[in-house]
Amino acid sequence: MKRRDFLKYAGFAAISADFWGGWPCDLSAATRKSKRPNIVWICAEDMSPHMGCYGETTIKTPNIDRLAKEGTLFRNAFITCPVCSPSRSAMETGMHQTSIGAHNHRSSRHNVKIKLPLHIKLVSEYFQQAGFYTSNGGMLNIGNLSKTKSGKTDYNFVWDKSVYDGSQWSGRKDGQPFFAQFQIHGGKSRSAKVANPVNPANVKLPPYYPDDYILRADWATYLNSVIQTDIEVGQIMKQLEDEGIADETIVFFWTDHGISHIRGKQFLYEEGIHIPLIVRGPGIKAGCIREDLAEHIDITCTSLDLAGISVPSHMQGGKLFSKGAGAREYVFAARDRCDETVDRIRCVRTQRFKYIRNYYSNRSGAQPNRYKDGKLIMQRMRQLYAAGKLDANQKKPFLPTRPVEELYDLKQDPCELNNLAADRKYAETLDHLRTKLDEWMAETRDLGQIPEPILAELSSKYDSFFAIMEDPASRTLARRMNEVWRSGQRGQEAIPDLVKALKDDLAGVRYVAALWLGNIAKPAKGMAGALEHGLTDAADYARVASARAILLSEQGPADKALAVLVRQMQQSKNEVVRHYAACALEDIGEKARGVLDAVKKAQSDKYEYVKRVTNRIVAKLDA
DSSP states (O other), X not given: OOHHHHTTTTTOOSOOHHHHTOSSOOOXXXXXXXXXXXXXXXXXXXXXXXXXXXXXXXXXXXXXXXXXXXXXXXXXXXXXXXXXXXXXXXXXXXXXXXXXXXXXXXXXXXXXXXXXXXXXXXXXXXXXXXXXXXXXXXXXXXXXXXXXXXXXXXXXXXXXXXXXXXXXXXXXXXXXXXXXXXXXOGGGOXXXXXXXXXXXXXXXXXXXXOOOHHHHHHHXXXXXXXHHHHHHHHHHHHHHHHTTOGGGEEEEEEESSSOSSTTSTTSOSHHHHEEEEEEESTTSOTTEEEEEEEETHHHHHHHHHHTTOOXXXXXXXXXXXXXXXXXXXXXXXXXOOBTTBOOOEEEXXXXXXXXXXXXXXXXXXXXXXXXXXXSHHHHHHHHHXXXXXXXXXXXXXXXXXXXXXXXXXXXXXXXXXXXXXXXXXXXXXXXXXHHHHHHXXXXXXXXXXXXXXXXXHHGGGSSSHHHHTTSHHXXXXXXXXXXXXXXXXXXXXXXXXXXXXXXXXXXXXXXXXXXXXXXXXXXXXXXXXXXXHHTTOXXXXXXXXXXXXXHXXXXXXXXXXXXXXXXXXXXXXXXXXXXXXXXXXXXXXXXXXXXXXXXXXXXXXXXXHHHHHHHHHHHXXXX
C-alpha cells in the first residue's frame, strides 16, 4: 500500500465485529515464505488501549488504525507486570519476571546483581544466532536512521550489550533479515505538541476518578501523547515503505503497561495490565479481531516462531499464530516492589472474571511512593480524599487497608468497582481462581514468594536467581512462608499461630510471623518474650521484623527495638535489609523521633531507596 493510502483511515474509530470480519479468526499458522521476514517491535511506554481501533473517540489515531486494518488486533492482551523494568525483563526473555527473579522494579542496579542462567538468553541473542541483524532504537530520528540513538532497555538483570548490533537496521548486510526494536515514549510524552490538542472539557474520566479539572487536564495531555505515538508509528511504517521492505516485515505494536494513573501503572486492575496488541505483516490475516487471551510474553515466542526460529522450551509464552493458539484460559500478572515501595499483588484473569490477591492488605493502595506522589493527579486525589470529596469507589485506593482478595465480574463490571469476593453466589468461582493462582505460582516458581531481603541473601549461594527455586529447599521455604503469610491475613485469630511460628527453624518463617504480629499489633500471651528473643535472631531481616513488631504492638523493650532498627539501617551489608529497616522506622511514625539524628545520617546512604524513605521520615518528623 502506498504512503498516501496510509492516512486515509483517519476517520476510522470504534471497533465493529462486522467491519473487521468478526470472530473467530483463522488461527492457522502464518504463511511461510522461503525468505525470512524481518521482525519489528514497536513498544510504547505507559499507555492503555486508547486508540481509534480500540474504540477511543476523543482522538483519531489513523496510523495505528491502519496497522490494525492491515493486520490482526488482539482485544484481550495483557502485560505480566504493570511497571516497566519487570515488564521489559519478561518481554526480552519470554518468561514471567517472577520466574527469573526480575520482579522487583529496578532491582539489579546496586550491590545485588541478578544473573540469568546460561540456558536463558535474551530474544535478540536467538535472532543473532539465526543470522538476523539486531537493533534497539529510541524514537529520536526516524527518517534519518543513521542518527537514531539506542532505545530504552531497563532490564532487571545483568546482560551483554552485544546482543544488539546497533540502534537501527541500516548497518545490516545486503539481504540480511533484521530484528528491530523501537522504544517510544508513549504515555510519557505528556508535553507532546500535536496539531489539535485535546480540550480537557471533552475528556470523560472512568467512574473511579472524580470529574475534576486537574484530572481531566492530565488525561487530555495523555491523549495528546497517544496522538504523538500514532505519528511515530506512522514514521516507522513510512521508513519501511520507503525502503520497499514493508511487505516483508512483521510489525508488532504494543505497550509496556497501562496508563500512569492512580489505578493504572503499578496495579493489576485493567487500567494497569490491559494493553493494545496489533500484529501486521506477511502471513498475518488482515482485518481480524482476536478475542482470545494473550500475554505480552507471547510476543517473544511468536516473533521467533514467525521468523522460523525454534522457540526454546523454557520460554513460558505461547505462539499466537500456530496450531493451538487461542487456547489460553487464563492470564496472570504480578506486582512487587516498585521503587522504594514494598508490595506484592497477584492476579489471574479469565475472559469474564478477575481474581486479585493483596499480600500487603494491611497497607493502603496509595502507600507512599516518590514517583507517584510527585504527580499532580496523585496530589489532587489526596486533597480531595482529605476533604471528603471522593465517592465510595473513588476513595478506595486511599483507605488505610485493602481487601485480602478481590473478585470482579468483568462482563457486568468492566471498571472493577464491585468486589464479589465475599458474595456467596461466587464462592465456587472464587475458590477456582484462588486455586489456579496458587498452582501458577508453584508451577512457575514465583520468586516473589520469598521477600527481597531473603532473596538478596540467597543470591550469593546460587549462580542465578532462577536457580534459587530449582532447589527444593527454597521451594519449601517459599511454601512455608506463604502459609504463615496467609495465616497472618486472618487477623487476631492467627496470633497464637504466629507466636508459635516465631520459633520456627526457618528464618524466613520467623520473619513473616514477626511481620504480621507487627501488622496486627495486638498483645498476646508469650508474644513479648518471643519478639524480644527475635532481636538477637541470626538473620538480620528477622531482627528488623521483630523490632518493628515490638514498636507497633508495644510488646517488648522499645529502646532495644529502636537500637536494632538503627543498627540495621546503618550497618547491614545487605542494602535491602537497610531499606526494610528504614521502612520499619517509617511504619512506627512518631516513635522514630528519638532516633531522628540517625535517620538523618542514613539520608546519605548509597542505596537510593534508603534515601527516599529516610527523606520522607525527616520531612514528616522535622517539619
